[in-house]
Amino acid sequence: MGLERRLNSNKDDQDWHDWLRLSVTKGVGNEKARKLLGVFGLPAQIFQASLRQLLEHVPEKLACAILAPPDDSFYRQIELTAAWLDVPGNYLLSLADADYPQNLLTIPDPPILLYVKGRLDLLSAQTIAVVGSRNATAQGVANAEKFSESLSQAGLCISSGLAAGIDTAAHVGALKGIGSTIAVIGTGADIVYPARNRQLAHVLAEKACLVSEYPLGMPAIAANFPRRNRIISGLAQGVLVVEAAAQSGSLITARMAAEQGRDVFAIPGSIHSPLAKGCHLLIKQGAKLVESAQDILDEIRIPNSMSSVQTSTVAPQIDVETNKLLTIIGYDPVHIDVLAMRSGDNVMTLSAQLLDLELQGQIETLPGGLIQRVS
The missing domain is CATH 1.10.150 (DNA polymerase; domain 1)
Structure with missing residues (x-):
């Protein structure tokens, strides 16, 4: 041709x-x-x-x-x-295009062109952005996936950035619900970054939506990623920050969301966790503290017909000794030496028990010899 x-x-x-x-x-x-x-x-x-x-x-x-x-x-x-553009499902939208997302037209700096791969209808859906650390804890990943799944089940689309960690979990969780997900990427629409998310990107292109403002062939350039965050928040009614350090790109997204007139939500964490510092800072600055997806649905006033979020889960069967150790660990990161003092067990015995708990997905090991419960 x-x-x-x-x-x-x-x-x-x-x-x-x-x-x-x-x-x-x-x-x-x-x-x-x-x-x-x-x-x-x-x-x-x-x-x-x-x-x-x-x-x-x-x-x-x-x-x-x-x-x-x-x-x-x-x-x-x-x-x-x-x-x-000859490939089915690929679109190029300008500011003058009827399919250009209306939410982006309300932000201070809408891109003049959008490269879209996948479902165009998602660009006009009710959307919540879910963002957070690339180096997330296991608990943060679990929270991002579960919140996104629940919000998607309630009919909300989830926008995020296809990065490792929280973004990936958000897309995976959102794909489990009817709301689906939008990935806003910082490269050309023909490039997948990070490479480890290649399979996820293919799934998103088929069942959800990928969006970029950058020309085809644009490689991963550090300066482009903070800039694309305005689109992640701009497409949404609000932004949920799951985990973020005190100096974090997620805080840039939250700031942009506030400037765009969007709601900002944050999940609190341990006062000892570096990845909770950013969320706590946002809450101090006026972000809404959330403990469940329903908190977000109530805030943005989703109709009752859409907001029947399923929150019940089957609790795993835990024996008495395991439950006792989990109680001793608590919910804050704790050093194995402190656990040994609390439990009265020697470090060798305790290490074996902790390995079993980690294999079961009950705890995770953090840098510095710290142990954290995954609830």
């Missing part, structure tokens, strides 16, 4: 190559692009403007860059994008 035919067949009513040209012109960016669109209309009209007209709104260097003929790299990007 020739390039011109592919351009016409993938976007019937829109010259998406002009939108793409605008998005990749060096020096333009989202803010200047929106300003120019407000003045001239569609991208084609920007490129048809005279130098004098452009100079009324942008510096001369940028005006010359806009009017310069596209180079070979642009035409390669056009060809790459056209081939990508």
Whole structure:
């Protein structure tokens, strides 16, 4: 299929190559692009403007860059994008597209282009963002998965960032409910990062939705990931932070959510856990403390027909000695030497018992010889 035919067949009513040209012109960016669109209309009209007209709104260097003929790299990007759009389930949405998510139009810096892979309908669904640490504890992962599953069962879509740790657990949990999930990625839509989530990304593309604002072929660049967080929160009514250190990218997402007028929720943790510090800071700053998915549903006033969250679980059968040891461990991280003093057992005997509990998924071992119960 020739390039011109592919351009016409993938976007019937829109010259998406002009939108793409605008998005990749060096020096333009989202803010200047929106300003120019407000003045001239569609991208084609920007490129048809005279130098004098452009100079009324942008510096001369940028005006010359806009009017310069596209180079070979642009035409390669056009060809790459056209081939990508030929694949069923792949979409390119501009600010002028009817399918562009309305929630993003309300944020201060909506992307002018979105590359979407999967279910377009999810972009207009009621959504909660679930974010947290890449180096999450087992308890944090369990919380993220369970909260996301419960919210998805109630009909909410879950947005997150496909990162390791909390993000991954959020997507996995959300896929178990009817609400499904959106992964907002910091690379081109044709690249999976981190590589360990390749299989999950394929599942999301088939059953859920992947979104990126970056051109195809864009590799993983550190600066792009904090920037994509505004889309994760922008798609949602609120953001749930599961685990976060005091200096964390999740706090950036929470800050952006607050600036966008979204609710911010946080799960509290142990006062001794570094990964609870960020959540506690958010709660001090006004985030809503949540202990269950129902707390979120009540806050955003989901209709009763949607909010029948199933919270009952079958408690595992635990023998008396195991239950006694779990009681001694408590819910805060504790050093094995302290456990030995509390229990009266020697470290060797205690280590064997703790190994059994870890294999059962009852506890996890943290750095520094600390033990934490997983409830």
